[in-house]
Amino acid sequence: MSLSHSHRRTEKQIRRLFARGLEGRSMVRLWKSLHECPSCAKIYERYSVLESALAGRGGTVSHFSVERAGQAIFGQLNEGAQQRRVRVIKWLAPVAGAVAATLVLLLLLPAHPASHRVDLSEVRITGMQQLAARGESRKSASYVGFRVFTVNTGDDGIGEKSRLDIGDTITFTYTYAKKEKGYMMLFGLQENVAKPLWYYPDYGKKRSISVAGDRVDEPLGDGIRLAVNHQEGPLRILSLFSKTPIQVNDVERAVLELRQTGQMLDVNKPLPLKISNIEVTEYSLLFNINGTTSVGATK
Amino acid sequence: MNRYTAVKRMNQMDLLRDNRSLLDAFRRGDEVALRQVYFEYAEALFAFLKKGFSFHSRGRNFAFNGYQASWQIEDAVQDIFMRAFKDEARQAYDGLRPYKTYLFTIARNRVMDLFRKEKPGRIDVRELNEVDDSEFVKDGEAKTPEQLSGDRELEEQVKQFLEGLAPDLNTFFQIRFVEGRSLEDAAIALKLTDYRVKRHEQQIRKQFFQFMQSCGYFGGYSFRDRGVEKLIVATLLTYGRFC
Structure with a gap:
């Protein structure tokens, strides 16, 4: 067993893995650490035996094992693709000179290098404050939309926050007043971040997530750490509601087009989505990271 | 062949x-x-x-x-x-x-x-x-009587846990755990959101592990941060500061 191995940390990771899952890279790290520590490996095995017994597959491989290994593989493949892009940029930098390198880095580097998502279900939330745009008007009968809250997950008291800081964790609730089930996308746009900052669906997913109808302020569950992937400055958070799912690729193409107009952060400028036969309701808010909430708009 | x-x-x-x-x-x-x-x-x-x-x-x-x-x-x-x-x-x-x-x-x-x-x-x-050399036969395939009795006991405890499961979770349990369908499939089958099915699964897992802990299966298993340990650390820090 290596000196860096901590039983307590490993046990916590195992508990988390079996209770609600881990990200790909963390899972692989956990498995590697079990090679070094038979006692932690035993704890893992106990959970695994219980999981199999619960699925009625005592002694045989459960589908959860297959899913777990798959999650580890595709998590690593996605991270690998991002790292390759960073390597290309590093190679280009000395060739193209300082000015060109700065431009390339601004466009490509900050595209979701790591997950900014944290699960809040087991976190002790000591303070939550809504960050809504001022002067925002809504028709309560038929609106769809979302609200943003900052979450204080620390142990040292409640900190009432009146602005969005880079160290904040934010969480969302959505409102979908239509009767039937719908689909939603929620993402952030920033000037120096090439691609959308995906909140829902998560990175690597292909289409919108499903949302239940007739819901007001339904929590979406995850926390988003602004310190990961985000930058200080204006952040436009945009939601797209539809009756059928929208493809991530279509949205990313539209964002690229919108960026070229130079009005990406204008909440009155709708996303130029090129999808036929799908009615999309768009709602966006503009925040300033490390500053105060500025403008809101409903379309 | x-x-x-x-x-x-x-x-x-x-x-x-x-x-x-x-x-x-x-x-x-x-x-x-x-x-x-x-x-x-x-x-x-x-x-x-x-x-x-x-x-x-x-x-x-x-x-x-x-x-x-x-x-x-x-x-x-x-x-x-x-x-x-x-x-x-x-x-x-x-x-x-x-x-x-x-x-x-x-x-x-x-x-x-x-x-x-x-x-x-x-x-x-x-x-x-x-x-x-001619044919590979795996060692140690058969279970010992102790292992078999342990399996039976575990089976009983799982049965007992499932009897106390809420009806909506039970339906989800059948689809996700017994039939082995993915979360996406379960969401479609039950007409629930992705978030809701994810929460259902977390709830079942949490309740089950806690149930097994109450049956003595885990020594020291806990989902929450251990309050007593936090108190000890806080006391030590305070003590260290004033001494």
């Missing part, structure tokens, strides 16, 4: 070999294709690594007794697929032989690599003698 078995094996359908558009997408590294390939072959690979196999190295015969622990298999499976999904490995697959055979060859090579590098504890390998 006789000729008939060989022909029969050759005629068996293989997802990747028999679907050219999927094969093209796989060679390009398309994620949807990779996912399809993974879920098609993963279960067979799990079984292969659990069962073990014999191999020949430096003029001697050995038997890899298979992985015993689930984490060992999960780690091995992710490692094997990571090798199989590398660009050069994807291009090296000829598209003529069944992909399963190709994947199992990668798995065998990984085990042999570990054996040659003599990583103790990573794999359970024994040397085969002349007598059992």
Whole structure:
């Protein structure tokens, strides 16, 4: 067993893995650490035996094992693709000179290098404050939309926050007043971040997530750490509601087009989505990271 | 293997070999294709690594007794697929032989690599003698009476837990845990949101592990941060500050 191995940390990771899952890279790290520590490996095995017994597959491989290994593989493949892009940029930098390198880095580097998502279900939330745009008007009968809250997950008291800081964790609730089930996308746009900052669906997913109808302020569950992937400055958070799912690729193409107009952060400028036969309701808010909430708009 | 078995094996359908558009997408590294390939072959690979196999190295015969622990298999499976999904490995697959055979060859090579590098504890390998050389038989397959009685006890406890499960969670449990369907499928079947089904699963797992803890299955298992330990740390810090 290596000196860096901590039983307590490993046990916590195992508990988390079996209770609600881990990200790909963390899972692989956990498995590697079990090679070094038979006692932690035993704890893992106990959970695994219980999981199999619960699925009625005592002694045989459960589908959860297959899913777990798959999650580890595709998590690593996605991270690998991002790292390759960073390597290309590093190679280009000395060739193209300082000015060109700065431009390339601004466009490509900050595209979701790591997950900014944290699960809040087991976190002790000591303070939550809504960050809504001022002067925002809504028709309560038929609106769809979302609200943003900052979450204080620390142990040292409640900190009432009146602005969005880079160290904040934010969480969302959505409102979908239509009767039937719908689909939603929620993402952030920033000037120096090439691609959308995906909140829902998560990175690597292909289409919108499903949302239940007739819901007001339904929590979406995850926390988003602004310190990961985000930058200080204006952040436009945009939601797209539809009756059928929208493809991530279509949205990313539209964002690229919108960026070229130079009005990406204008909440009155709708996303130029090129999808036929799908009615999309768009709602966006503009925040300033490390500053105060500025403008809101409903379309 | 006789000729008939060989022909029969050759005629068996293989997802990747028999679907050219999927094969093209796989060679390009398309994620949807990779996912399809993974879920098609993963279960067979799990079984292969659990069962073990014999191999020949430096003029001697050995038997890899298979992985015993689930984490060992999960780690091995992710490692094997990571090798199989590398660009050069994807291009090296000829598209003529069944992909399963190709994947199992990668798995065998990984085990042999570990054996040659003599990583103790990573794999359970024994040397085969002349007598059992002809066919590989795995050691220690049968369970002891104690293990069997433990299994029965666990089965009873699971049954008891399921009896107390709320009706909405029970329906979800059947689809997700018993039928083994994915979260996305469960959401569609139950007309629930992705978030709701995820929460259902977390709830069942949490309740189950807590139930098993109350049955004495875990020593010291806890989902929450341990309040007493926090208090001790806080006391020590305060004490340290004022002394």
